Every structure is written in C-alpha cells, then in structure tokens.
Amino acid sequence: MYCHHCNLEILKKDKIGRQETCPQCGSLLHCCLNCRFYDSAAYHQCRETEAEWVNDKAAANFCEYFEPRKSSDIKTDSKSEEARKKLERLFKKSKE
Numbered sequence: 001m002y003c004h005h006c007n008l009e010i011l012k013k014d015k016i017g018r019q020e021t022c023p024q025c026g027s028l029l030h031c032c033l034n035c036r037f038y039d040s041a042a043y044h045q046c047r048e049t050e051a052e053w054v055n056d057k058a059a060a061n062f063c064e065y066f067e068p069r070k071s072s073d074i075k076t077d078s079k080s081e082e083a084r085k086k087l088e089r090l091f092k093k094s095k096e
Helices: 079-095
Strands: none
C-alpha cells in the first residue's frame, strides 16, 4: 500500500489496524484516502456501495470494506472536477 500523504510504499501482509500510522509521516493508514474504493467523483466519495458515510476521509475509521490501494495514484480528478477547475479559472479571469 501507499501512504496518501507522503506516498511511501508500505509493505504489510497483515490487516491494517485502525490506529496504525505511516512510519515516515505519521498519517493514519486505515482511512478512506488509503482505500482502493476511494473515488472523489463517486457517491460519498466511495465506490463500495455498502460502505457508510465517513466525513473526514483522512481520519481513521472502522469501515469493514477497507482495502489498501495498490498504486500511488489517488483518483481525484474526474470530468466534473476538471470542469469545475475550468469554471473557476474562467471566473477568476473575468473578475480581474
């Protein structure tokens, strides 16, 4: 798995405990941002349809569906995010 904060690759064969932290930056590991189901464009920002809503995606949680993500990329940019960024740039230019 990879830490969502510092991108350190963490080699672990056992389950990730709720309070485990990254040895490099100290960020909590059992959180939405480190889960393979996390998707900022999905409903509740989670592709697992049975998972409960978690408000703070970087905080430790008790989600039973947590699975460590295998890549260092977090999918945060979607078409809607891209469109929102373009609109923000457009309106910032028009205000100046």
